[in-house]
Amino acid sequence: MQLRYGSGTIDFEISEKHFCGILESEKEKPASVEDLLKKAVTEPINAPRLGKLLRKNRPTDLVIIVSDISRSIANYKKILKFLVGEIVDAGVDEKNIHFIIAIGTHRTHTPEENKKLFGELFDEFEFIFHNCNKDLVTIGKTSTDLSIEVNKRARDADFVLLSGRVDFHYLAGFSGGRKSILPGISSYDTIRTNHSKLRREGVAPGELKNNIIAQEMAEALELFKPDYLVNVVETTERETSRIFFGNPVSAFEQAVEYFCSRRNQSINQLGDCVLVSAGGYPQDNNFYNSHKSLNLAIHSIKPGGSVILVARCQDGMGNEKFLKLMQEHNIDQLLNYPEEKIEIGGHRAFVTAKILKQYKVYVLSEISPKILKSIGFIPINKIEEGIENIKKETGDNFKLYIIPNGKTVLPVLKNQRRQL
16 A cells, blocks of 8 residues: 655555554535535525625725635635625625734745735735734623733724634644634734633634634634625535635634535544554654644544654654654643643643644654654654554454545544534
């Protein structure tokens, strides 16, 4: 068999008696973006057609909140251009249309990235980068007493439209929807306090209910009350699969349901171990990006099981704050680290600690074995080495799943419904 590794592949063999199954999504042949947009705009979810709503409200200051480069969307330029056309056709003057880039705590873009993401629109309209440290306003508190501070420019607008992509998210359950508000255009303090709850029970990819981080995001959306939503679901090959227009809550919920119907993989039993590729280049360019696959892959195995992660990581670790936290603290120290001291940046270290506490993780990569050992991972030189180690630990009757692209599927045990 083969798994993607950087720009190439790695061959390996495994005995059929150990093989539990390959977990991957079916290939899709979606309709054209133009057809998807026409269907979405004429069949909005729990809301009037966007043009009709705009003619009724007659906004003179309309803000479209857009995703940053870290949440890049295939065909974003086409989708946003279509959106602007629909808005202008409804009688809104182009000079009254503005864009806010929801970078949360991320960096701003380079000119090349702006061009890649937004195309000619970036030169034709006003684009503002959100700043999580200034020009903010408080809009209330959640039921958990989290103070929601958001971008004042967005709050002051007559009409606010959210746009984004639905995908798995290791803290929020799913990206898209309410994430345009929190963390997208929220203050650093609001984002930090929300994200610091990342070790709590229920915080996991694919989970919305009983997930305090997702709950606070949803309540932030309710406090802000945006007017409309456009969310995209993509195929595993990063093509536009479907587009959802409509009510910011209902359209997001339907987008999530559709996404799960494509990406949740039903399994009959939990395995003893899982062999997962980060999906090859560019998904496995560094360790920080690659090891996100663990958050999904561990749902296929028993507590105490083992993971073999295949990721070239030719660009190194990818996040120095993450590396520093992992090297300066042992697993138990990270698990008991005070929430109020958790800062944005290397915060994924605390989720990684939860994984390493429960599972043994072997890594095939170009990262120095010394570095991998220093942060709790077990370096191997080939896949068969990891399999042999697992055989020694569990005996010769172990069962193994294979996941060719770790960020694209969520294993779900049969008859165990996810909390959406």
